[in-house]
Amino acid sequence: MLLQRYFDWWHRTPDPWKLASDSYEQDKYRSTLEHVPDRPYRRIVEVGCAEGVFTRTLAAAYPDAEITGMDVSGRALARARERVPEEGGRVRFVQADILTHPAQPHFDLAFCSETLYYLGRHERLQRASEQLGSLLTPGGVLVAVHPWPEADRLHGYLDAHHGLKRIGEEVYKASPRPFAVTVYGASPA
Helix, strand or coil, rough: CEEEEEEHHHHHCCCCCCCCCCHHHHHHHHHHHHCCCCCCCHHHHHHEEECCCHHHHHHCCCCEEEEEEECCCHHHHHHHHHHHHHHHHCEEEECCCCCCCCCCCCCEEEEEEEEHHHHCCCHHHHHHHHHHHEEEEEEEEEEEEEEECHHHHHHHHHHCCEEHHHHHEEEEEECCCEEEEEEECCCCC
């Protein structure tokens, strides 16, 4: 699997993108959480969790939720397990490729941040959008975060998904690296 080898190569050294220490990343995490609709969430998934930096933030922000971090890189997940204790099953990590993982509507909140642009072109982005939508329970929420203006193109695939409806977006153009936080709701039952 090409993506797995690519990301295992990047994770040959800890935190290759400085997710734990870069102030931009910390600001982006805060901004992302500000856009999550205020309601209880029981099961949360972070697709493309890398070494679990944001997963740890989610565990603190949602102490009553079960949280799953998903990533294609085994090396990244090994570090994620060290960073975020699995707390008796409340937090867990799964090695999976979003394009091929059997998606089931299990989660009421999903995050996909800085992941879609690695997946390839049209057909693969359509497949990723279908898979992300399929992870959500009826009425679930998906939060997508990607660099701006590329987010406009990437999130367009989510906009085209029949089971997702865009419920909000904010573009942070004043950031040193502009990004968009786009929130989607899954169709109710």
